[in-house]
Amino acid sequence: MASAFSNLLDKLHLTSKEDDGPPAKEPADEELNKLKEKYTKAGQEHVFTFYDELSVPEKASLFERLQSFDPNYINEITEKALHSAPSSSNNEETTLEPLPETVTASILDSKEDDIQSWYTSGLELVSKGQVAVVLMAGGQGTRLGSSDPKGCFNIGLPSQKSLFQIQAERIWKVQQLAERDSGKKDIAIPWYVMTSGPTRQPTEKFFEEHNYFGLSKDNVSIFEQGVLPCISNDGKILLESKAKVAVAPDGNGGIYQALLTSNVRTDMRKRGIQHIHAYCVDNCLVKVADPVFIGFAAAKEVDIATKVVRKKNAKEPVGLILQKNGKPDVVEYSEIDDATAEAKDSSKPDLLKFRAANIVNHYYSFRFLETIEDWVHQLPHHVARKKIPYVDIEKGETVKPSAPNGIKLEQFVFDVFPFTPLEKFACMEVKREEEFSPLKNARGTGEDDPDTSKQDILNQGRRWVQNVGGMVESEVAPEETGVEVSPLVSYGGEGLEFLQTRTIKAPAVIEKED
Numbered sequence: 001m002a003s004a005f006s007n008l009l010d011k012l013h014l015t016s017k018e019d020d021g022p023p024a025k026e027p028a029d030e031e032l033n034k035l036k037e038k039y040t041k042a043g044q045e046h047v048f049t050f051y052d053e054l055s056v057p058e059k060a061s062l063f064e065r066l067q068s069f070d071p072n073y074i075n076e077i078t079e080k081a082l083h084s085a086p087s088s089s090n091n092e093e094t095t096l097e098p099l100p101e102t103v104t105a106s107i108l109d110s111k112e113d114d115i116q117s118w119y120t121s122g123l124e125l126v127s128k129g130q131v132a133v134v135l136m137a138g139g140q141g142t143r144l145g146s147s148d149p150k151g152c153f154n155i156g157l158p159s160q161k162s163l164f165q166i167q168a169e170r171i172w173k174v175q176q177l178a179e180r181d182s183g184k185k186d187i188a189i190p191w192y193v194m195t196s197g198p199t200r201q202p203t204e205k206f207f208e209e210h211n212y213f214g215l216s217k218d219n220v221s222i223f224e225q226g227v228l229p230c231i232s233n234d235g236k237i238l239l240e241s242k243a244k245v246a247v248a249p250d251g252n253g254g255i256y257q258a259l260l261t262s263n264v265r266t267d268m269r270k271r272g273i274q275h276i277h278a279y280c281v282d283n284c285l286v287k288v289a290d291p292v293f294i295g296f297a298a299a300k301e302v303d304i305a306t307k308v309v310r311k312k313n314a315k316e317p318v319g320l321i322l323q324k325n326g327k328p329d330v331v332e333y334s335e336i337d338d339a340t341a342e343a344k345d346s347s348k349p350d351l352l353k354f355r356a357a358n359i360v361n362h363y364y365s366f367r368f369l370e371t372i373e374d375w376v377h378q379l380p381h382h383v384a385r386k387k388i389p390y391v392d393i394e395k396g397e398t399v400k401p402s403a404p405n406g407i408k409l410e411q412f413v414f415d416v417f418p419f420t421p422l423e424k425f426a427c428m429e430v431k432r433e434e435e436f437s438p439l440k441n442a443r444g445t446g447e448d449d450p451d452t453s454k455q456d457i458l459n460q461g462r463r464w465v466q467n468v469g470g471m472v473e474s475e476v477a478p479e480e481t482g483v484e485v486s487p488l489v490s491y492g493g494e495g496l497e498f499l500q501t502r503t504i505k506a507p508a509v510i511e512k513e514d
Contacts, residue, residue, distance in 0.1 A: 024057045027063045032063065044075075050243070078231050082235075095326070096331065096336075098353060103300070103422060104426070105426075108430075108431060118291070118296040118299060119291045120295065122298070123181050125295070127179070129187065129273075133277045133279075134192045134276055134279075137193050137281040138195055138252070148206075151193075155439065155451075156450055157457060158484050159511065164203075164207070164213065164281070165213045167281070167288050169214065169488050170286075170289070172214050172487070174288070189219070189289050190219045191215065193207075195224050197224065197249070207220065221267065226257055228247065229246065230247065231406055233407070240391070241398065246406075248408040252280070252360070252413040253415050254410075274365065274366045275298055276364045276366060280360045283439070293428060302425055303425070306358070306427050307430050309359055310355050310356075312432075314341045319357070320333070320358065321414075321417075322356065323422070330412075356429065359436045379415045381411055382409070387403065457482075458482020462481065462482045469501070470501070472504045484510070486512075489512060
């Protein structure tokens with residue numbers, strides 16, 4: 001029984017590996033009645049329907065979960081999410097404009113001296129120990145045909161590296177570049193990896209099995225985002241089983257609350273972190289802890305900065321970063337009419353007026369994260385209508401619905417943008433082929449799948465080799481050729497002069513200088 005309970009709590013992440021703690025105890029009557037009263041007043045008392053027939057471990061885990069929620073708050077955010085009036089229903093007309101040039105820059109047309117200046121200052125901040133990275137890695141590879149965390153996925157590179165390994169090695173390389181430029185030793189960029197309930201333990205295991213991919217264990221922190229209960233169409237908290245509340249991760253916007261509850265922000269403060277890069281795990285080309293981006297944002301002294309890529313065409317289904325009613329915001333493609341999507345830039349008629357595509361790649365100043373408590377509860381929750389398995393309260397039987405029967409509430413990481421003054425917000429346009437290749441779909445889809453991710457890395461490596469005067473040859477079709485350049489060798493195409501007179505037989509992988 002004790003073993004079964006330990007396994008149950010492990011799944012709920014209520015234990016730690018260092019200290020399994022004492023055996024479970026049934027909650028005291030006084031504590032239980034107090035909690036029941038709280039849920040009864042909120043009209044959610046049904047969650048205790050099967051409590052008396054549960055085992056002691058089940059009672060303990062259900063009590064623990066229910067105690068972690070405020071049912072009145074759940075009711076409040078559910079009501080707001082379901083019945084909040086859209087901005088278009090207000091008397092004020094919604095105005096959309098591109099971000100002003102004063103807060104934007106583009107790698108595509110910036111002066112080389114500016115880019116080099118940002119790069120140099122960014123590396124200097126790394127060498128001072130002021131830069132940290134937060135990875136949003138809560139998703140599983142379900143669409144990819146895998147139940148593992150998405151970061152564990154192998155996209156099929158010659159090296160067979162996972163997304164986690166590719167990104168860890170980029171952090172390692174930035175550390176090395178900063179050491180080279182500064183002359184300092186043991187420079188560290190702390191890596192905070194945000195997981196979800198289902199992905200935390202597999203992620204921890206994967207990192208341990210791979211020895212943290214060459215990074216110091218002391219500089220890698222794996223923490224967990226929060227969850228919210230799933231809600232029925234009539235506003236009731238759903239039970240997944242008699243002993244378990246149906247829950248779902250609170251979205252990538254849960255990052256802000258998680259930084260507090262996990263003590264990540266406290267750790268950053270102790271380390272003297274001032275600049276934070278945050279990104280999603282599914283982008284195989286992401287320039288983790290990019291010195292140029294860090295230097296750019298720091299030079300502008302902003303609280304939030306974001307990277308964008310140029311929208312492919314008016315119909316590309318991507319969110320856009322722009323001004324909405326004079327505030328920085330993200331507007332989804334489904335919220336924009338055709339005329340707006342197709343509008344041209346008056347100063348650059350060959351470009352779309354609204355072209356800054358969101359790639360969920362952000363910078364935060366630490367001083368901004370110090371204000372989380374001031375605004376986190378103002379962030380909106382968004383509704384996702386889903387088919388959610390649940391226990392019929394009257395019959396006690398599990399039901400698997402054939403149509404959406406409830407909602408999951410989530411927040412988006414960019415929900416905080418409108419709370420940021422325009423003068424404290426910046427945007428950097430980067431090259432899509434160098435920095436953005438999302439992994440969303442199963443192999444064979446032909447778009448944003450493992451094959452396109454792999455090819456984008458191989459194409460990038462081929463360009464890098466050719467840029468220094470190297471040759472790439474192959475007997476296979478052009479679309480199947482390419483070179484994988486390990487991040488341990490080059491972060492962004494630098495340091496490849498040793499390939500200047502070489503001919504590389506593709507597909508190939510370059511893991512070291514020789």
